[in-house]
Amino acid sequence: MNEMSVNSKGKCPVMHGSATRFSGRSNKDWWPEALNVGILHQHDARSNPMDPDFDYREAVKALDFDALKADLNALLTESQPWWPADWGHYGGLFIRMSWHAAGTYRTSDGRGGGSTGNLRFAPLNSWPDNGNLDKARRLLWPIKKKYGNSISWADLMLLAGTVAYENMGLKTFGFGFGREDIWAPEIDVNWGEEKEWLAPSEQRYGNLEEPDTLGPNLAAVHMGLIYVNPEGVNGNPDPARTAEHIRVTFARMAMNDEETAALTAGGHTVGKAHGNGDAGALGAEPEGGELHDQGFGWMNPNADGKASSHVTSGVEGAWTTEPTKFDMGYFDMLFGHEWELTTSPAGAKQWKPVNIEDIDMPIDPDDGKTRTMPVMTDADMAMKVDPKYRAICEKFMADEAYFRDTFARAWFKLTHRDMGPKVNYIGPDVPDEDLIWQDPIPAGSASYDVDALKAKIAATDLTPVEMIATAWDSARTFRGSDKRGGANGARIRFAPQRSWEANEPEQLNRVLSVLEPIANAAGASIADVIVLAGNVGIEAVAKAGGLNVDVPFAPGRGDASAEMTDAESFEPLEPLADGFRNFAKAQFAGSADEMFLDRAQLMGLTASELVVLLGGLRVIGANHGGNKHGVFTDREGTLSTDYFVNLTDMGNTWHPVGNDMYEIRDRASGDVKWTATRADLVFGSNSILRAYAEVYAQDDNKQKFANDFVQAWDKVMMADRFDLVG
Incomplete structure (x- = not known):
């Protein structure tokens, strides 16, 4: 058988x-x-189909930039029968794709944005607000296929919109290549807790009448939207009310009022909204489609091969008389007419002019002859009704050159905000001008005697813990999500960082007062000296434990100035909790272990690196304020494996004592040996983290622990050294 x-x-x-x-x-x-x-390992090498030695930043430098732009320009007017272009021009579609790829960026945690090509994956590829952008990506496929590995999807999707603007008459501010693709959905981004698309806004707000109460980290008013509801708050038209929600959502995406008004006007100067049909007849989104749909979503059985029959947002119409030209038509239309509420064929609430001459109406996107009614959304009407936005628009109308420049700069910021410092930009169109939102850092010097400098630092009265804590606090602000923060630039010297509770201002001021004169005398940056002092401290505590380590150091960091530092934009980088130093801000309420994991992920650490750094920092005594929680050792100040040995010792018992605090007691006597927080005990309770902790608790891994700790430490100190990347 x-x-x-x-x-x-x-x-x-x-x-x-x-x-x-x-x-x-x-x-x-x-x-x-x-x-x-698992979020710490979501983009590991196993998900990447490229060869291990493939370097996109090198590959893109060999790209024929002019040929690529020429091909994109040709594509813009090559209407395809399977998805016909409005007026024979795909400019509006490509701009919307670029906008929506970049527009998910948020300042709170730096996540979202277009720098990873994440629009290809769920949930973004299937958000209601991203309807039919799957068609834009398919239109780009022949170009991606042709240029292959030398152009990432992330770069291509943002370049397409920029080239479209140039094609339609805008002098853009520039473009930088260098965005590397991810190969799987991002599971670390909390887009909201709702269980349905476009759920009522009340689910996101503490009080819908107070836009600032929009949920933490979120920057859109509904699940599945990029910004605000085009029909008004909760679909109820009220431009004045909508304006306040626009102001909050755009601010959370790093835009001020002037940039917001410019982006709204410039975004709607070209293209059209689509709602000329039955929205209920559309098929499922890409992730919910049938196998034979091959990734196409929102299939429209009533399209009849006509651009004018497309249904996307449900709003229908163009905003300007000539929607394929970048001009002042948006302002002429919005401010040149009175408007009244109406509904689109798809049933969406929108605004139409009370009176309009035929000559001012846009033509039909298919026949090129019939005049059609223009449209304004509630968000557009907000630009006219809100006094602040109206004043900005009037300034634009009085100076077209100023509007064009303001929009071009805002578009550049929108599409580059999450790329980090300008050193990350590649290509012939990178602007020379340094912009404050790029967190500029002058080049630093590497021509000094590192060993002599280490000796001077070691000879000070600073303790190893003081030096280690200051270096850590300077570097831990780094966010891989938008490549901001970190030790380079030594912005820990300036507001707001110098006064953050997490940075122990009194100790920080003392350490800086000692290190700054040493840096000046040596011709080194204070940024370098802060990191080097941390290394000196690590080597000292390792030696105290009988472990020999040599902490790597790469000189050349620069020092930013206060004038180069946009203090307000650094506020979201403040650590409200740092499990590595067992710190939580007094008024902060949240799960210490989840916040710990979130910080580690933003810093680019793996689970094993998280574990080894935590254990090492605990026994060194680097806790915030010198607190003793989790210091599972009787030889504090020595780099050892004691944390892991005692964490896994079955001679102990563990007892909650309130407010996420715990006691570790001797199993036999019942005596309290140590105290701990959730950020400690999670390493014994979570099966994955415990598996790593057990590695370092083994008798034969003392030197491995020291080596791994140094390697992880160096990774944190070097995370923002983009100046060393090709």
């Missing part, structure tokens, strides 16, 4: 869904409160 017949017993032997379409409960379903350590 063969194996098939033995095992099958009349059933298919394949374990359906065992590794593919698993229909059972996942670990997260069974244990929803479990810490999701």
Whole structure:
């Protein structure tokens, strides 16, 4: 009897869904409160199809930039029968794709944005607000196929909109290549807690009448929207009310009022909204489609091969008389007419002019002859009704050159905000001008005697812990999400960082007062000296534990000035909690372990790096304010594996004592040996983190621990050294 017949017993032997379409409960379903350590490994090498030695930043430098732009310009007016272009021009569609790829950026945690090509994946590829952008990406496929590895999707999707603007008459501010693609959805981004698309705004706001109460980290008014509801707050038209919600959402995306008005006007100067049909007839979004749809979503059975039959937002119409030209037509239309509420064929609420001459109406996107009614959304009307936005628009109307320049700069910021310092930009169109939102840092010197400088630092009265804590505090602000923060620039010297509670201002001022004269005398940057002092401290505590380590150091960091520092934009980088130093801001309420994990992910750490750094910093005694929680050792100030040995020691018991605090007691005597927080005990309770902790608790891994700690430490100190990247 063969194996098939033995095992099958009349059933298919394949374990359906065992590794593919698993229909059972996942670990997260069974244990929803479990810490999701997987976010630390979501973009590891196994998901990347490129060769290990592939370097996109080098590959893109060999790109024929002029040929690529020429191909994009040609594509703009090559209307395809499977998705016909409005007026034979794809400019509006490509601009919307670029805008929506970049527009998810948020200042709170630097996540979102277009620098990873994440628009290709769920949930973004299937958000209602991204309807039919799957068609834009498919239109770009022949170009991506042609240029291959030398152009990432992330770069191409943002370049397409920029080239479209140039094609339609805008002198753009520039463009920088260098965005590297991810190859799987981002699971670290919290887009909201709603369980349905476009859920009522009340689910996101503490008080819908106070826009500032929009949920933490969020920057859009509904699940599945980029900004605000075009029909008004909760779909109820009220331009004045909408204006306040626009102001908050755009501010959370790093835009001020002038940039917001410019982007609104410039974005709607070209293209059109689509709602000329039955929205209820559309098929599922790309992730919910049938196999034979091949990734196409929102299939429209009533399109009839006409651009004018497309249905996307449900709003219908163009904003200007000539929607394929970048001109002042938006202002002429908005301020040159009175407007009244109406509904689109798809049932969306929108505004139409009370009276308008035929000559001022846009023509039909298909026949090129019939005049059609223009449109304004509630967000457009907000530019006219809100006094601040109106004043800005009037300034634009009085000076077209100023409007064009303001919009070009705002568009550049929108599409580059999450790329970090300008050193990350590649290509012939990178602007020479330094912009404050790029966090500019002057080049630093590397021509000094590092060993002599280390000796001078070691000879000071600073303790190893003081030096280690200051270096850590300077570097831990780094966010891989938008490449901001970090030790380079030494912005810990300036507001707001110098007064952050997490940075222990009194100790920080003392350390800086000692290190700054040493840096000046040596011709080194204070940024370098802060990091080098941390290294000196690490080597000292390792030596105290009988471990020999040599902490790597790469000189050349620069010192930013206060004038180069946009203090307000650094406010969101303040650590409200730092599990590495067992710190939580007094008024902050949240899960210490989840905040710990979030910070580690933003810093680019793996789970094993998180574990080794935590254990090392605890026994060194680097806790905030010198608190003793989690210092599981009787030789504090020595780099050792004691944290892990005592964490996993079954001679202990663990007891909650309130407010996420715990006591570790001797199992035999009941005596309290140590205290701990959630940020400590999670390393013993979480099965994944415990597995790593057990590695370092082993008797044979003392030197491995020291080596791994130094390697992880150096990674944190070097995270923002983009000046060393090709």
